Structures are given as structure tokens and as C-alpha cells.
Amino acid sequence: MHINPCLFILARPPHQIVWNYEQHTQYELDIYYTTRLAQLVNDPSRFDRSNPIDMELADKGILVEGPEKHIEWKWDELSKIFHIGTKNIPCENVPRNVNEWATLYLHHCAEVLSSPPPPARTKQYPVERIALERPSWGELGEVSLLRTLLNRRTSRSFDNRPISLDQVSTLLYLTLGYLNERSCPDAGFDARRSSPSGGGLNACEGYLYVRNVKGLDTGIYAYHPDEHAISLVRRLPDEPLGQLLCGQHFINSLPFGLFITSRFDKLWWKYGHSRAYRMAFVETGHVSQSFLMVATALGLDTWLTGALADHQVERLLDLEQAPEQPLFFVGCGHGDSQVHCPELMALLDKQDVMP
Structure with missing residues (x-):
């Protein structure tokens, strides 16, 4: 098994958050999962199919069967995370025709408008305009x-x-x-x-x-x-x-x-x-x-x-x-x-x- 290359880890005490930025999924790991993941990062060959934590990490895509291939990237990892992490918007219901699109869009707008909009400006300027x-x-x-x-x-x-x-x-x-x-x-x-x-x-x-x-x-x-x-x-x-x-x-x-x-x-x-x-x-x-x-x-x-x-x-x-x-x-x-x-x-x- 291999560590999924599209992961990054955020420290959110007392847990760690593992985010698969390609699949737009994230998981909260406690000390036991965090420790085990660190062991597998150090040596992926220690993967054990009889270990329930290992199997759950594999089931969630944190571990993968083989090394995944991606476009060769010449910038830093942050730019790669931005590009891949903002691709393929998760959409549960893709409209099949324009009528479905119109219905879904109006529903989305109604949902947005049910919450107060942001103020006209983020800062107020009391001086005379x-x-x-x-x-x-x-x-x-x-x-x-x-x-x-x-x-x-x-x-x-x-x-x-x-x-x-x-x-x-x-x-x-x-x-x-x-x-x-x-x-x-x-x-x-x-x-x-x-x-x-x-x-x-x-x-x-x-x-x-x-x-x-x-x-x-x-x-x-x-x-x-x-x-x-x-x-x-x-x-x-x-x-x-x-x-x-x-x-x-x-x-x-x-x-x-x-x-x-x-x-x-x-x-x-x-x-x-x-x-x-x-x-x-x-x-x-x-x-x-x-x-x-x-x-x-x-x-x-x-x-x-x-x-x-x-x-x-x-x-x-x-x-x-x-x-x-x-x-x-x-x-x-x-x-x-x-x-x-x-x-x-x-x-x-x-x-x-x-x-």
C-alpha cells in the first residue's frame, strides 16, 4: 500500500485533520489513528490487513493500492494543492436538462437569500464622501x-x-x-x-x-x-x-x-x-x-x-x-x-x- 499523494494534514488539537484535496473529503484522526498513520508514512510496508485501523485508512482512500500518476508540476506544492483542490466541484444532482438546471438554480438562490447578505463594505468610512x-x-x-x-x-x-x-x-x-x-x-x-x-x-x-x-x-x-x-x-x-x-x-x-x-x-x-x-x-x-x-x-x-x-x-x-x-x-x-x-x-x- 501507498500513502495517497493528494493528502495534507492539519493540526486541530487534540486531533489531526487529514484532507484528501482531490476527492474533497476530510477525516478527523485521534491519537491512535494519528500514530498509526505516522508509522505507515515512515514505512508503508508495515501495512497489515488484519489491523482494523489500517483497513479503515485504506477504505477512506488515505492509503491506496498503487502510486497515482499526476501531471508533472513545476511550482510548489501549495499551488498544486490549489489547482487540484479546486477541480471537480462536488455535485450530488447534476441537471439533466435546462428545466432541471433552472429549478435547482432558483432553489440555490432562495437558499442563499434566506441568509442576510454581506454588508455593502467590510469597513465603514465615517469621513465625508x-x-x-x-x-x-x-x-x-x-x-x-x-x-x-x-x-x-x-x-x-x-x-x-x-x-x-x-x-x-x-x-x-x-x-x-x-x-x-x-x-x-x-x-x-x-x-x-x-x-x-x-x-x-x-x-x-x-x-x-x-x-x-x-x-x-x-x-x-x-x-x-x-x-x-x-x-x-x-x-x-x-x-x-x-x-x-x-x-x-x-x-x-x-x-x-x-x-x-x-x-x-x-x-x-x-x-x-x-x-x-x-x-x-x-x-x-x-x-x-x-x-x-x-x-x-x-x-x-x-x-x-x-x-x-x-x-x-x-x-x-x-x-x-x-x-x-x-x-x-x-x-x-x-x-x-x-x-x-x-x-x-x-x-x-x-x-x-x-x-
Whole structure:
């Protein structure tokens, strides 16, 4: 017998929890089962069919007959656990036709709605909100989708020119705002965004990084899509932006950016299975692409990263230990549209002339 390769063990005193993350099953082991499993991990050949504990471990799939083959994995075990552990959603009743699906889905929604929904925000901001003007579409009216797609690029060279508050308003409204032009109250969806959202939950939130925006003090602001307004969270920290983004200091002169967070509590409310964690990142990607497209259409250079100094950013946004977590950062401004910063270009040029 072999130890199932898709196990991990959690300490939950006075027991251990063994989780088969491929089959989505977990078992609580007392000291006797824990001790015996440790012996078999050390030497699987000690498996004894006359031992009832051994047979029960085999029956539950903790022990398996032969070594199981899996895709060759080049990342760490944690990423493998995430990928395999969020595959194959357990579903007792798979709908056989669209009528069954509709019935089951309505039952699921009724079950969800029987519990109170998460609050509008995980944190309350008692300071006065700053209402943003509704965007005018003048700058966007003549820009085609084709031209926007062709012009979008990741830039790493920004200067100190500011962007306007009108541009910020347009960016926020078309990225995270609840679009008045798309509300569908008759269908129960009165909060529509430009990006798709798993379950219509609008789980993403936005926090502005404002360094050089005309008409707006520097600081970190929370965006309130229901009012198209912002509120100050705190002044900018002393450390430069690059310090919050894993040392990417070429971005320090960026005038404006957006930390995109995910409301896990919204996802937990409707989807109990961990596959929904994948959807948090998928939705974040949709939102970031909307930001990049709008910024490009406004004639701004754009940049994006998932490399966050997580603890520092959580502290900055006042989201430590919260069911809302920052996942991504996008920014825009003016520059020379170069994909590399001048410092890296200088090193590359130096290499070119070396013998």
C-alpha cells in the first residue's frame, strides 16, 4: 500500500485533520489513528490487513493500492494543492436538462437569500464622501475599440505630469461603477458593471492611490460605486509606491493607481465551494482589463502588477485580517510609452557595446 499523494494534514488539537484535496473529503484522526498513520508514512510496508485501523485508512482512500500518476508540476506544492483542490466541484444532482438546471438554480438562490447578505463594505468610512461628477463621454466618443486594443501596452516609464479628476471619474465609473445605463431592476440586477462578475455579486472593490491628480489631495481613497463617490482612508505613506509593489521602484512617479480587492465574504455567501476562489482572480482580471482599456482610450499609458507586498498593502488599505483582500494593482499616467524603464534600457545599451 501507498500513502495517497493528494493528502495534507492539519493540526486541530487534540486531533489531526487529514484532507484528501482531490476527492474533497476530510477525516478527523485521534491519537491512535494519528500514530498509526505516522508509522505507515515512515514505512508503508508495515501495512497489515488484519489491523482494523489500517483497513479503515485504506477504505477512506488515505492509503491506496498503487502510486497515482499526476501531471508533472513545476511550482510548489501549495499551488498544486490549489489547482487540484479546486477541480471537480462536488455535485450530488447534476441537471439533466435546462428545466432541471433552472429549478435547482432558483432553489440555490432562495437558499442563499434566506441568509442576510454581506454588508455593502467590510469597513465603514465615517469621513465625508467626495461625490464625483458623472463622466462625459467626449474623450471616448471618437475612439474605436480596435484602436484601443492596438494601442494598449504595458509602460514602465512615467513622468510627473498629473491626470485630471474627470479622467479619474471616468476610469472609476467604467471600471467599478454601477452603470445607470445598464441597470435591470426587473431582472433583479440593479447593480451592473462593465465587467462580468461571478454570480452577479460584484465582489471586487477599488482603492485609489492618488499621488498627482488635479483637484484631489494625495492619499488612499475608497471608491463607493453605489454613489460614484470616494472617501479618504489615509494620507499617502512615507514609503514610495515601489516599496508596496515588491521593489518595482520604476513606478514611483505614477500619478494614479487602483488597488483591486476581492470580497471573499460575498463569494462565501453564495458559493460554499473553494472553486469560487478561482473566480475571485478571474473577476479581478476582468476589472483590470476594463481599467486598462478605458485608460488607453483616454490617451493614458498603463501599467499593472500582481506583485504586492501583501502585508504592507493590507495595512495601508486597513484590511488586515479582513474578508476582503487586495489581489492586483493597475495604474496610469503620462510617459514615453516605453515597455522598459530608462535604468533598465541603460543597462541593456551597455551590454550591447560590451565585447
